[in-house]
Amino acid sequence: MLPALALAAVVTFATFALEGCRMSQNSDAPTQPVATSQVKGGGDDPRSMHARAILIDMHADTVQRMIDEGADINTRLADGHLDAPRMKEGGLDAQFFSIWVEPQYFGGGGKSAVERADKQIAAVRALAEQHPETWELATTAADIRRIAAAGRLAALMGLEGGYAIDERLENVEKYYRLGVRYMSPAWSVSLSWAGSSGDAAGETRGLNEFGRAVIREMNRLGIMVDVSHVSDQTFWDIVETSTEPVIATHSGVRSIVNVPRNLTDDQLRALARTGGLCAVVFYPRFIEPGWQEAQARVDAEIAPLVAEASRTANGTPAQKKLARDRVREREYAKRLPPVSVARVVDHIDYIVKLVGVDHVGVGSDFDGIQSVPHDLSTVADFPNLTAELLRRGYSESDIDKILGGNMLRVMEEVERPTGGQSGSTGK
Ligand SMILES: [Zn+2]
Numbered sequence: 293m294l295p296a297l298a299l300a301a302v303v304t305f306a307t308f309a310l311e312g313c314r315m316s317q318n319s320d321a322p323t324q325p326v327a328t329s330q331v332k333g334g335g336d337d338p339r340s341m342h343a344r345a346i347l348i349d350m351h352a353d354t355v356q357r358m359i360d361e362g363a364d365i366n367t368r369l370a371d372g373h374l375d376a377p378r379m380k381e382g383g384l385d386a387q388f389f390s391i392w393v394e395p396q397y398f399g400g401g402g403k404s405a406v407e408r409a410d411k412q413i414a415a416v417r418a419l420a421e422q423h424p425e426t427w428e429l430a431t432t433a434a435d436i437r438r439i440a441a442a443g444r445l446a447a448l449m450g451l452e453g454g455y456a457i458d459e460r461l462e463n464v465e466k467y468y469r470l471g472v473r474y475m476s477p478a479w480s481v482s483l484s485w486a487g488s489s490g491d492a493a494g495e496t497r498g499l500n501e502f503g504r505a506v507i508r509e510m511n512r513l514g515i516m517v518d519v520s521h522v523s524d525q526t527f528w529d530i531v532e533t534s535t536e537p538v539i540a541t542h543s544g545v546r547s548i549v550n551v552p553r554n555l556t557d558d559q560l561r562a563l564a565r566t567g568g569l570c571a572v573v574f575y576p577r578f579i580e581p582g583w584q585e586a587q588a589r590v591d592a593e594i595a596p597l598v599a600e601a602s603r604t605a606n607g608t609p610a611q612k613k614l615a616r617d618r619v620r621e622r623e624y625a626k627r628l629p630p631v632s633v634a635r636v637v638d639h640i641d642y643i644v645k646l647v648g649v650d651h652v653g654v655g656s657d658f659d660g661i662q663s664v665p666h667d668l669s670t671v672a673d674f675p676n677l678t679a680e681l682l683r684r685g686y687s688e689s690d691i692d693k694i695l696g697g698n699m700l701r702v703m704e705e706v707e708r709p710t711g712g713q714s715g716s717t718g719k
Pocket of ligand 1: 452542657660
């Protein structure tokens with residue numbers, strides 16, 4: 293292997309290990325699966341209850357597939373975690389699509405980072421424009437309620453990392469106008485103005501003055517602040533600066549799995565005090581104790597396979613990454629022990645016991661992770677999450693809050709900024 297390729301592989305692995313990104317396992321379950329066909333109307337059975345609830349998933353990386361692989365999510369796909377038919381089966385009403393710029397390929401700012409974000413936004417908007425019978429672009433809680441009541445799917449957008457802001461405050465409003473309704477200041481690579489949980493710079497970096505100005509601008513416009521990937525220092529600077537509820541769109545509990553992507557008890561309490569919430573991620577690395585150590589062993593074993601897939605794949609660096617991820621997904625399913633939806637609910641349960649049922653939600657990270665719980669392996673399996681919550685004794689009203697009610701409350705609050713004049717585009 294050429295030195296340049298070796299370096300690229302190391303950088304890619306480091307980035308992957310920090311973020312986690314793609315797919316599926318199968319094996320037997322400790323929980324009782326619920327049939328996944330959606331049943332509308334009354335009734336007290338889990339399926340009816342699940343169908344009545346408004347379900348909002350705070351994070352999926354599907355747009356990268358749409359762009360880099362040409363995946364048409366209006367049809368049932370043979371792979372991946374999300375498409376319209378499976379959303380309907382799983383009773384998933386609203387999806388926040390991650391607008392993610394990988395700094396390694398597109399830069400931590402500048403023209404290509406901006407273009408990469410804008411291209412993803414255009415793809416989500418095109419989905420709604422070309423398939424209005426199925427999709428509608430949503431930017432408010434009222435939009436989600438209306439679209440769900442009509443039996444259609446709500447598409448929403450969040451910026452994962454502020455690279456496309458390109459260090460210009462006016463670009464925050466640009467993305468608000470394009471429909472973006474949350475932003476995580478950093479993904480796994482720190483910016484000059486915001487530290488990430490994923491690199492050495494983030495160990496000491498929080499928000500600088502520009503970073504604080506970005507948070508205030510987000511508050512003014514009505515863009516939710518997402519802390520899922522930021523450094524601990526950035527987290528505390530955000531909580532101190534924001535006058536609106538703060539959310540984590542795809543994280544877990546650090547007391548259960550000690551990784552920087554998860555939140556400490558103090559951080560969960562702080563989010564609750566802002567009126568925000570933590571949407572629990574489904575990635576085994578962040579939710580299953582011991583999984584990341586086992587994953588590291590498997591990564592060492594499969595390194596030649598991954599390198600070979602990368603070498604033989606055609607296309608852009610982003611397309612080569614997808615080829616590598618596909619090998620990881622296949623080998624993890626074979627070589628790592630299965631993880632259950634019950635583990636996702638362990639994290640939900642922990643947060644509920646710590647700060648109450650009003651401060652938790654769901655953020656799958658589907659299509660961005662190479663391993664998933666075997667009984668929560670695509671959006672079609674969401675009824676299994678409701679079944680597990682019921683099994684643990686949660687009431688229907690609590691389940692409504694966890695699946696989407698809490699997020700609707702946060703969105704409504706953030707849509708009515710208290711810190712200044714609202715954006716001129718209407719809310
Ligand atoms: Zn992420």
